[in-house]
Amino acid sequence: MRIFGIALAALTLSGCAGWGFDSNVSPEGIKEYYKGDGVTLYTKAELEGVNYVTLGSVEGEACQVEAQEAPPKVADARAHIRRRAADMGANGLILDSCIRFDDMPGCIEQVLCTGQAITVNKP
Template sequence: MRAYILLTPLLLAGCSQYSFNSNVDKENFDQYFKPSQVTVYDKSQLESLNYIHLMTVEGSACQQQANEAKPTLADARTQARLAAADAGANGIIFTRCIETSDDICLAASLCYGQAIKVAEPNE
């Protein structure tokens, strides 16, 4: 038991030099969570809201090589939400999402939507 008590501080001291590395870029931390600041609305939800149309946005995901992951519509929607956030929107109405391919992309997912600014209830 005494040996355990004597070795514990040594073990803890050995861990004090531990460093943590992350793939999250400190300068772009806000960019990672920007799409979550844009709420996805259905047209029927907007009837009772005060909002303005800002612009049309699109998002895309592309698989250029066979060994890459297949793009999903969720990836394309996330890119469209990012574009809406960059335009100053806090909401988006998706008008169309498609899966396709072309000369550049073996598979592609595309989403189009309307970036909107929804007023807060007390505004």
């Protein structure tokens, strides 16, 4: 009886051996998504007395293209602006505002965040 149980378990497990897992997430896509993690959000008050350089203005957006999609999230627009700041070589971001718009060209609803990409000289 014991040998039958072992044989049955081996047969069951071997049936799954040919199965694979396909994903649309590539290692490059993961790096792209998380590269904004190195960009810290700052308020102007937090930067008083801190040595930093402004690299330029930056924007990030989240857009609802189709009616059946979920409305855009501010968190997605903030993640996008942080990735754009990272592309500029920034390690910090002064977030000016995030505004929600309706009926924009190409978007049913859009969240647009604006700010300044900065490099903070850390001691």
